[in-house]
Amino acid sequence: MYRIVASRKRQLRENEKVPALIAFGDSILDTGNNNNLISLAKCNFPPYGKDFIGGKPTGRFSDGKVLTDLLAEGLGIKETVPAYLDPNLQSKDLATGVCFASGGSGLDPLTSSITSAIPISGQLKNFKEYIGKLKGVVGEEGANKVISKSLFLLSAGNNDLGINYSVLRVKKYAISTYTSMLVSWTSTIIKDLYGVGVRKIAIFSTMPVGCLPIFRTLHGGLMRSCADDDNKAAELFYSKLLAEVKNLNSSLPQAKIVYVDFYNPLLDLISNPVKSGFSVSDRSCCGTGTVETAILCNRITPFTCANVSKIVFWDSVHPSERACRITAAPILQDLKKNFL
Structure with a gap:
């Protein structure tokens, strides 16, 4: 009994x-904002969600929960984070957080145009x-109080490097120039959030793009090795x-901005499964x-492995819940x- 009460008190302290x-960015954090878009970047159909609560597809790019849910759960906030554009969103969920991220979006405005996703500018408009x-x-x-104390996540850059740059921007910009542009766009987003009262921000690195299936x-x-050029760009x-995170912490004195390394933990899983x-x-x-030829699961004739717990990637871009x-x-x- 004591342990249960102590655990609840600890969770309340964390919630305070x-x-x-609150999440912005791409499909790593998206919990279903693309469901009603006219876009190929959608996953509100089986077999997505087969390991989610109730076994139903929700628009999460996973067999189950995504990082947004897992981090909210681990921080003692709530079990899942609803998509802001979910038509069934409850008013009671607003004070504990929602997700604005959109699968296929990026820092570069052109990226979201390619994928028909919600650009970061659109996500910020929804946030306001x-x-x-x-x-x-x-x-x-x-x-x-909620806005100043809440934790804001931003995951972006994966689609800019993986889709946009390799197809279009490579013809116009050297990778050193383009990555600097991505950082500049990130800085602008953080300053916009700061301007409306946001003070706690975690900015994610990209995945090791070259090692995605x-x-x-x-x-x-x-040999289907990890693509070195893609990883070097990341x-x-x-x-x-x-x-830039260090610069932002200096120039925005009331803010606490943290860089989140998603690249190396995922690369370690890939390299040492x-x-x-x-x-x-x-x-x-x-x-x-056996050969990855599509980004998302096949909606018409879905094929899934016998045991997803043994495979790092759910589809050819997104890690499994495990x-x-x-x-x-x-x-x-x-x-x-x-x-905390």
């Missing part, structure tokens, strides 16, 4: 420090609308991003069998150290 979790709704639920003072097929040669971006109980890390569970849980562990430690 971080009452809500959310603030008005939040004030209607908890009052202006309460809303200001689809890019092994496209750029990894006959590394260049995150090194510049890390430096057996250490964490996986047997396959170069192919996905869903949709394509892989996300493992990579979330060091991220949670870092977030708790900085924000």
Whole structure:
């Protein structure tokens, strides 16, 4: 009994420090905002969600929960984070956090145009609308408190590097120039959030793009090795991003901005799968069998592996829930150290 009461008290203390979790960015964090878009970047159909609560597809790019849910759960906020554009969103959810992220979006405005996703500018517009709704639920003072104390996540850059740059921007910009542009766009987003009262922000690195199953097929040669050029681009971006986080912390004195390394924990899973109980890390569970030829699961004739818990990737871009849980562990430690 004592342990249960102590656990509840600890969770309440955590909730007081971080009452809500709010997410922006791409499919790594999206919990269903694309469901009603006219876009190929959608996953509100089986077999997505087969391991989610109730076994139903929700628009999460996973067999189960995504990082947004896992981090909210680990911080003691709530079990899942609803999509802001979910037509069934409840007013009571506003004060504990919602997700604005959109699968296929990026920092570069052109990226979202290619994928028909909600651009970051659109996500920020939705956030400002959310603030008005939040004030209607908890009052202006309460809303200001929620916004200033809540943790904001931003994951972006994966689609800019993986889709946009390799197809279009490479013809116009050197990768050093383009990664600097991505960092500049990130900085603008953070300053916009700061301007409306946001004070706690975690900025994610990209994934090791060259090791995602689809890019092994496209750029990894006959052996489907990790594509070095794609990974080097991701590394260049995150090194510049890390430096910019330091600059932002200096120039926005009331803010606490933390860089989240998602690249290396996921790369470690890919490089050493057996250490964490996986047997396959170069192919996905869903949709394509032995050779990755599509980004998402096949909606018409879905194929899934026998045991997703043994495979790092759910589809050819997105880690499985189990892989996300493992990579979330060091991220949670870092977030708790900085924000709780």
